[in-house]
Amino acid sequence: MLLIRLxxxxxxxxxxxxxxxxxxxxxxxxxxxxxxxxELLARDSAYQRFVLDSMxxxxxxxxxxxxxxNGTGLxxxxxxxxxxxxxxxxxxxxVFLFLWRSNEAKKAVRLAMIERGxxxxxxxxxxxxxxxxxxxxxxxxxxxxxxxGLLVGYLISTQAMLPDDDFVPLVIIASALLFGxxxxxxxxxxxxxxxxxxx
Numbered sequence: 001m002l003l004i005r006l007x008x009x010x011x012x013x014x015x016x017x018x019x020x021x022x023x024x025x026x027x028x029x030x031x032x033x034x035x036x037x038x039e040l041l042a043r044d045s046a047y048q049r050f051v052l053d054s055m056x057x058x059x060x061x062x063x064x065x066x067x068x069x070n071g072t073g074l075x076x077x078x079x080x081x082x083x084x085x086x087x088x089x090x091x092x093x094x095v096f097l098f099l100w101r102s103n104e105a106k107k108a109v110r111l112a113m114i115e116r117g118x119x120x121x122x123x124x125x126x127x128x129x130x131x132x133x134x135x136x137x138x139x140x141x142x143x144x145x146x147x148x149g150l151l152v153g154y155l156i157s158t159q160a161m162l163p164d165d166d167f168v169p170l171v172i173i174a175s176a177l178l179f180g181x182x183x184x185x186x187x188x189x190x191x192x193x194x195x196x197x198x199x
Contacts, residue, residue, distance in 0.1 A: 080166070138187045145183025149176035
């Protein structure tokens with residue numbers, strides 16, 4: 001009987017000691033009305049991190065809402081993409097204007113020759129016989145070289161670890177031009193050799 005009373009007293013002391021040590025921790029919880037928000041921010045680093053993260057998320061949501069309202073944001077194209085699209089368009093327009101202007105100049109020269117009584121047929125160049133004969137060979141070798149260059153450029157861009165993805169179009173275009181030029185050089189050598197063997 002004495003032993004049971006002794007155990008009850010020891011348990012009561014342990015429970016009281018646990019409540020006394022737990023009391024300061026309960027003051028530091030965010031739910032406690034006696035601790036202000038500034039004191040919690042000054043003492044608790046986890047609470048500081050939580051407050052900063054929630055402020056950052058709130059700020060990001062506010063920015064996204066403003067971008068959606070103004071029509072700006074991540075869905076807008078980058079300037080590099082706009083320039084990449086505009087370069088071929090401008091190139092095609094420049095080539096078209098150059099061809100149109102040269103055609104207009106030829107017409108003006110022919111009209112001037114007709115007004116002075118000259119024969120405008122003198123301006124027409126006599127086509128080279130070899131260019132007529134081997135035109136299909138020239139076009140075929142050019143297209144084969146460009147196709148091979150595109151294939152090699154694609155393989156280089158996928159297999160080689162390029163430092164930046166912006167170099168991929170440059171590699172593909174450069175290899176296509178290189179192999180296309182090599183095809184035309186090879187055509188010239190073959191046509192010259194065929195003409196020499198015939199002559």
